[in-house]
Amino acid sequence: MDNxxxxxxxxxxxxxxxDHKRIGVMYLxxxxxSFLVGGIFALIIRTELIAPGQTIIEPxxxxxxxxxxxxxxxxxxxxPSIPGSLGNFVLPIMLGAKDVAFPRLNLFSFHLWIIGAVFTVLALLFGGFDTGWTFYTPYSTKTELGGVVPVIFGVFILGFSSIFTGLNFIVTVHKMRPKGMTWFRMPLFLWALYATALIQILATPVLAITLMLVGLERVFQIGIFDPAMGGDPVLFQHFFWFYSHPAVYIMILPAMGIISELISVHSHRHIFGYTFIAYSSVAIAVFSFLVWGHHMFTSGQSALMNTIFSAITFSVAVPSAIKVFNWLATLYKGSIALNTAMLYALGFIxxxxxxxxxxxxxxxxNVDVHLHDTYFVVAHFHYVMMGSALIAFIGGLHHWWxxxxxxxxxxxxxxxxxxLVFVGFNVTFFTQFMLGSHGMPRRYYDYQPEFASYHLISTIGSYVMAAGFFLTAAYLLHSLFFGRKAPANPWxxxxxxxxxxxxxxxxxxKVTPSVGDCYDFRAVHWSEEEQGYVVIRDEESANLPPAH
Amino acid sequence: MTAIDSKPEETPGLDESHGSDTPFQAHHFDTPIQQYESVKLGMWLFLGTEILFFGALFALYTILRANDPELFSYASQYLNTILGGINTAVLILSSLSMAAAVHFAQRGRKTLMLISLWLTLFGAAGFLGIKYFEYEHKIHVNLNWGPSFYYPVDAAEAAAVGEDGQVSTVQDENARAAADESALLSAERSTSLPDVPEPRLAPMPPTDAVSMAQSAIGPGGLSAVKPEEKIKAERAAAGEVTYSDKPHLEDQDLPVNTHRFFAIYYAMTGLHGIHVVVGMVMIGWLILRGTKGHFDNRYYAPVDLGGLYWHVVDLVWIFLFPLFYLIH
Amino acid sequence: MASRAHAQHRTDDTHPIVGHLVPMSTLVWTTLALLVLTILTVAVRYIDVGEFNIVIAIGIAVLKATLVALFFMHLWWDRPFNQIVFVACISFVVLLIALTVIDTKQNAPTLYTGNPARVQEVLDAKAPEAPITKQTGLSSPG
Incomplete structure (x- = not known):
């Protein structure tokens, strides 16, 4: 079998x-x-916080x-998780193309990712960095640790990797669609990747230049961000969040695309409100550029801009809710198969x-003034970044594995x-909502005894979650060597x-596929012979009434 | 890379449906037009990222200038308008020769295309040459970014400062800003007088020296902060040059923080200069391929894309020139 | 499917198969216009028209950039989506500039921490009665 x-x-x-598929697998x-490494860091943090005072590491x-x-x-x-690995693997096939538009650029983008990762690791050898992932000035230009410049350079390179992936996807979707694959026949995952790519192209360069300026500030003290030299640190936050807020949607949009696929396929039901989901992806991409200031409510941003950013922030809820309601409507009266991938999709919702x-x-x-920089924020973005983006990634991984x-x-x-993952996650992070609303600040090494029981529960939850992920790793690795051969269409x-x-x-x-409605499951039937699903095209199914 | 790359083209049944018009058509494109339009769209998207890349710096410029207009109108006089104007003309003419190169490539006129590319390359080199003289002169008279805009504190003065061995520029003013307002005002006015003996700044209290690190980590006691003495010892061991807050410019009207103008000037023109260098490498590559006869009226996309890139370099300079050199 | 710009001229030696051929005369005229505008913008620098100096300088720069984009970069004849990409990217730059400038202008007095005399000047001139006068260089949350 040649594959x-x-x-x-x-x-x-x-x-x-x-080959985009091999690049996707290497990204994966x-x-x-990296997820293992980042997860180990997380476990160390949680273990340190299991009790007040020093537990295992120095401050x-x-x-x-x-x-x-x-x-x-x-x-x-x-x-990079969803666009780089699943996106690279699936996008051209879903589209019916032979490859992405620029295979060499695709490979280059992966190599850049590797180089960026190497620099991030090198930062550890240079003494590490303790600025938080946001590199806020003036601390990032002042900290004594030597890893700041290498990691800034690494993130700069990772940014270009992300830009080139996005560029590739946009051109592929525009120019590589075969006959019959119109915009509104594209699977919603592709719409989501397209919207993500728009953000990657428009936002990432600003991060690159901002980090470059932080590097210059640190090395040459040019006086742009450092108040000691007459600079404006709030300006850094503006520039940083002009990228990094859209970056949050770089994380969540492809996840939403995966969920659209998973919900529809595993409930064998035509996706509800296709055009609404498609347009809401693009709407979220556009809105994402208008809300960055909501990260800066307490940083000395002006009252006028606070009000504007707060108002626009609320409006992001509209396209997000459109998606959630459409997924729920898709599930309604579907024949839901509780496969692992589907469980992750339901967990995502x-x-x-x-x-x-x-x-x-x-x-x-006014609520943010109370909750800013507390564990409430930590819990919120873990629910979105991990509970949503990563859970969807794991779900999609099971779906396309x-x-x-x-x-x-x-x-x-x-x-x-x-x-294990779902329960562990909620135990870990729901507790942190409570911690935060009671006033536990984020990023603290130590805490008052009154928070101890919450922290203990949260840490136990993280161990349960880790057990779930290690189990996942175990059976996925096992399946590579001992798993049953997969049919062409298992779901x-x-x-x-x-x-x-x-x-x-x-x-x-082998042959150019025929493009139809990718959410019309009426012609899809289980075949005992294949041990998978087959599409039976006959006269009758061609004349069936509309799917919903 | 090429060995793996070429394999799909040898695979039977993959490429036979469409005869390639040129030897440079990739296997996954159906027609040369599809390939041309794809690479063109890709290039435009890349140029979009370039625009946003510079756009962030333009935003920075706008904010600095909107808040300190007199700083810009003052410092701009140190830039050479004539050299800047000549450079603008050089870039516009090189853009013309680049556009001409695309024109001749489209018509399959190899020699004329190569001549145009060479002219563009000379234009780019000329631009960088003039830029070099500008930079060289400014650095010579210490119109620099950052602390080197000011006189270094030599050993004697450093001793006079006291036990504070830190990089001491204007950062102490911030510490004092939180202090008594009226005392601050009078002290500040005195700093603009060149004949006040150096250094004027009081040593920073030890608590202030670490307050920045502390505030980022949390209230005292929750995290260990590196002791002040340790920081000082490390700085001294590293042999860092410390700077006073006395600028090299002997001018009573010098606005505060004039070094910021030169910081943004070097950042923007420097980044533009890097793009010119990249453009030269690219044009050189085009000349190499053109000499080998790779381009004709059927396949000229690299020249076209190179041209687009070069025009964006020109486009950025079109804005940089009035923003830095032509401030009234 | 291809737009008006992409009518194909097959195997004609003087025309490309794909893309649009811009005549040399157009390129030369564009260059002349750019050079004239450059001289004009330098000349205007020495005339004091107050606030309008910057407006004129930027206006001429925008005009020059438009000429370069339309004729040197073939955008006039290019596909609509490429035009959209170009305009959209510039709009996002404008968005970034507009919102950050609005914010820093709102906070302007607090930015002059290195220049308290200027802070006082701004405070006195713009908002003599405003409560913000109580601040000296330290920003407040809004």
Whole structure:
């Protein structure tokens, strides 16, 4: 069986491959390794906080730990996770194209990711950095630790990796669609990746230049951000969040795209409100540029801008809610299969709703003054970044795992792992909502005894979650070698990637696939012979009444 | 890379449906037009990121200038308008030759295209040459970014400062800003007089020296802060040059923080200069490929894209020139 | 499907297969216009028209940039989406500039921490009665 995995052999055939599928798999490996590293940092932090006073590490080490946890998770894991790995693998196949528009650029973007990751690791050798992942000035230009410049350079490079991926996706979606694949026949995951790519292109350069200026400030003291030299540190926050707020949507938009696929496929039901979901992705992308100031309510931003940013922040709730309601409407009367991927999708809806609604709290000016820089904020963005973006990534990984590697994983273990992750996550972070509203500040090494029981519960939750992820890693690795051979279409999906074999052949399609409505599941039937779903095209199914 | 790259083109049944018009058509594009339009869109998106890249610096410039207009009108006089004007003309003419190169490439006129590319390359080199003289002169008279805009504190003066061995520029003013207002005002006025003996700034109290680090970590006691003495010892060991707050410019009207103008000037023109260098490398590559005869009226996309890039470099300079050199 | 700009001229030696050929005369005239505008903008620098100096300088720069984009960069004949990309990116730069400038202008007095005399001047001139006069260089949350 000739597929993309066995097509050529040797390390060089992977490292210098131009095949989007192999690049996607390499991204996946990199992202998962980074996730392990970032997760270990998180466990160290939680263990340190299990009781008041010093538990396992020094205060300085603690500062480095939470900074590294943030930087690794944001720049190396969540931002590249879905577009880099799943997006690269799935996008051209879903589209019916042979590859992305610029395969060399795609490979270059992956190599940049590696270089950026190396610099982030190098930062540790230079003494680490304790600025928080946000590099706020003037602390980042003053801290004694020598890792700041290497990590800034690393993030600068990672930014270009992200830009090139986005650029590639936009051109691919615009120019590589085969005949019949119109804009409104594209699976919603592609719409989400497209909207994400728009943000990557428009926002990331500003981060790059801002970090460059921080580097210059640190090395030459040019006086742009450093108040000691006449600079304006609030300006840094403006520039930083002009990227980093949209970056939050770089994380969540593709996750929403995955959920649209998962909900529809695993409930065998036509997606409800296709155009609304598609347009809401683009709307979120545009809104994301207008709300950055809500990170700066207490930083000395002017009252006028606080009010404007707060008002626009509320309006982001509209397209987000449109998506949630449409997913719920899709589930209604569907034949829901509680596969592992579907469990993650349902978990996403629950966690994203909590994360999104607490975002409304924080977008309210007077409430934010109370909650700013407390564990409430920590819990909020973990619900969105981890509970939503990463959970969707893990769900999508389960969904496309058989397609990527041609092996089925153990569903029972998958469901157990999901329960561990879901329960562990909520125990960890819901507790932190309470901690925050009681006034526990974020990033603190030590705390008052009154917070001790919350911290203890939160730490126990993180261990449960870690157990879930290690179990996931175990059965996924096991499936690679001992898993049952995957059929072409194990879940009953209708989009194009389920029409090619698992794993796909090198050039994706032996014959050019026919493009139909990728959410019309009426012609999809279970086949005992294939042990998977097959699409039966006959006269009758062509003349069926509309799907809903 | 090429070995792996070329394999798909040898795979039977993959490329036979469409005869490639040129040897440079990638296997995953169906037609040369699709390839041309894809690379063109890709280039435009990349140029979009370049615009936002510079855009952040333009935003920075606007904010600095909106808040300190007199600083800009004062410091701008130290820039050479004539050299800036000549450089503008050089870039516009090199843009013309680049556009001409695209024109001749489209028509398959190899020699004329190569001549145009060479002219563009000379234009770029000329621009950088003039820029070098400008920079060289400014650095020579210490119109610099950051602390080196000011006189360094030599050993004797450093001793006079007292036990404070830190980089001491105007940062102490901030500490004092929180102090008594009236005392602050009179002290501040005195700093603009050049004949006041150096240094005028009182040593920073030890608590203030670490307050920045402390406030970022949390209230005292929750986290250990590196002792002041340790910081000082490390700075001294590193042999760092410390600077006073006396600028090299002997001018009573010198606005406060004039070094910020030169910081943004060097940041923006420097980044632009880096783009010129990248552009020269790119034009050189185009000349190399053009000499080998790779381009004709069917395949000229690299020249076209290179041209777009070069025009953006020109476009940025079109804004930099009036913003820095032509402030009334 | 291809726009008006992409009518194909097959195998004609003087025309490209793809893209649009801009005549040399257009390029030369554009260059002349750019040079004239450059001389004009330098000349205006020496005339004092107050606030309008910067407006004129930026106006001429925008005009020059438009000429470069439309004719040198072929944007006049290019596909609509490429034009949208260009304009959208510039709008986002304007957005960044506008919102940050509005904010820092609102906070302007607190920015002059290095220059208390100027702070006092601004406070006295713009808001002599405002409560903000109680602040000296330290920002308040709004």
């Amino acid at each position: 993309y995995l066995t097509w050529t052999k040797g390390v060089a055939s992977w490292v210098f491959t131009l 490996l990199g992202v998962l390794v 300085e080490t603690y500062n480095i730990m939470f900074t590294l946890h943030g930087a690794v998770m944001v720049f190396l894991v969540i931002i 629950f966690l994203f709703t909590i994360g999104g609604l607490t975002g409304i709290y924080l977008g309210t000016l 058989p397609k990527m590697f041609g092996r089925m994983f153990d569903e029972t273990l998958g469901r157990i792992a999901f329960v 009953g999906g209708r989009s194009l990637e389920w029409q090619c074999t698992s794993p796909p052949p090198h050039d994706n399609f």
